[in-house]
Amino acid sequence: MGRWEPNARGRLEEAALALFTERGFEQVTVAEIAGRAGLTERTFYRHFADKREVLFPDANPLVTGFDKALEEAPDTAEPMATVSVVLDAVAAFFEGRHDYSRRRHAVVAANAELRERESIKLSTLAESLAEGLRKRGVAEPAASLAAESGVAVFKVAHAQWLAESEPRDLGVLMREALAALRDVTGAG
Amino acid sequence: MGRWEPNARGRLEEAALALFTERGFEQVTVAEIAGRAGLTERTFYRHFADKREVLFPDANPLVTGFDKALEEAPDTAEPMATVSVVLDAVAAFFEGRHDYSRRRHAVVAANAELRERESIKLSTLAESLAEGLRKRGVAEPAASLAAESGVAVFKVAHAQWLAESEPRDLGVLMREALAALRDVTGAG
DNA sequence: GGCCTGATGTCAGTTCCTGACATGAACCTT
DNA sequence: AAGGTTCATGTCAGGAACTGACATCAGGCC
Structure with a gap:
């Protein structure tokens, strides 16, 4: 098993969609998304150029x-x-x-x-x-x-x-x- | 003469285009645009919803x-x-x-x-x-x-x-x- | 003269986003 | 197996975008 849980990117995408569905895009902070995925805000920005991009992955x-x-x-x-x-x-x-x-x-x-x-x-x-x-x-x-x-x-x-x-x-x-x-x- | 110079909105638009042309959109802060127009950052946001909008006026x-x-x-x-x-x-x-x-x-x-x-x-x-x-x-x-x-x-x-x-x-x-x-x- | 209006200023605070550096398990080399 | 390297992640500090709350004050109105 790796040091980190696998598929950090996928977890961030899932967490984001779930939170946005519950409360809407503006009412969710990047720190919350990252927290729900077991990561930090800084790591979120290593996977996605900005907050919106988590819903529009480049490679899909x-x-x-x-x-x-x-x-x-x-x-x-x-x-x-x-x-x-x-x-x-x-x-x-x-x-x-x-x-x-x-x-x-x-x-x-x-x-x-x-x-x-x-x-x-x-x-x-x-x-x-x-x-x-x-x-x-x-x-x-x-x-x-x-x-x-x-x-x-x-x-x-x-x-x-x-x-x-x-x-x-x-x-x-x-x-x-x-x-x-x-x-x-x-x-x- | 009015208390304030007229056409604050137009001055902001002009200042923004000039600065963006000189240094590019990202290299210019809203405070700079406002300063060049003789106004403050807060006033900029009373005329335009966000920094980009100064180039795309609603009523044009x-x-x-x-x-x-x-x-x-x-x-x-x-x-x-x-x-x-x-x-x-x-x-x-x-x-x-x-x-x-x-x-x-x-x-x-x-x-x-x-x-x-x-x-x-x-x-x-x-x-x-x-x-x-x-x-x-x-x-x-x-x-x-x-x-x-x-x-x-x-x-x-x-x-x-x-x-x-x-x-x-x-x-x-x-x-x-x-x-x-x-x-x-x-x-x- | 005193009151109201409305554009602007001041200030504090949140969030987005970034650069610089630290950490530590997995992997590689010898 | 010791030691070095890699690399995803964490930590921290800070700039800039944006917002809410309240202050200011010239001009118009009664």
């Missing part, structure tokens, strides 16, 4: 799956086809996580600082997606527009999925949103 | 013009037509502000916290736009998708405009981006 299965799907997507001249493949991978990630996603979303939605962090994380994903498209030969501004559109589709479908108590398949919702986007932009 | 001509255009846009069944009208108003706002926009953009781009704030402000604009479309009878998810697409078009065109030393007309760039968006989504 969503981002990993996203990057992998983006890399492995077949080459095609149609940027939205690549976007669609990546969105499928994202949908797969959320499979079986509806309850957890809702609890987490409640915490984030209740706090402006956390909504801000979520917003920039989505922007970062859009930028990754645009970069991936450029590497596949898609020119600007098509690459950025396709990437931003993809994130918009995700946002809309994800919000719909979260709102449903008996959720339909996120992949289906995304494909519907993608079709709706085509209608909206194409008809204008 | 961009938001005002945006809201006005959204309200006055003619009714139409085509959401992207409404979006287009609003984008024209936004383009008009930036007329003659190329140099200022570039200086300001340099400050924001250099700092993660400021990029975060900018990101959430754009999300808020998208939400306003979606709400405006809903009020005009556009159903979900079309309203949200049209709004997010509009913001994506703005982002792309604005970035292009900022990058040009001899800037073309932002309205033209936006219309081109809108056409490119149609191509990208429609062809998929």
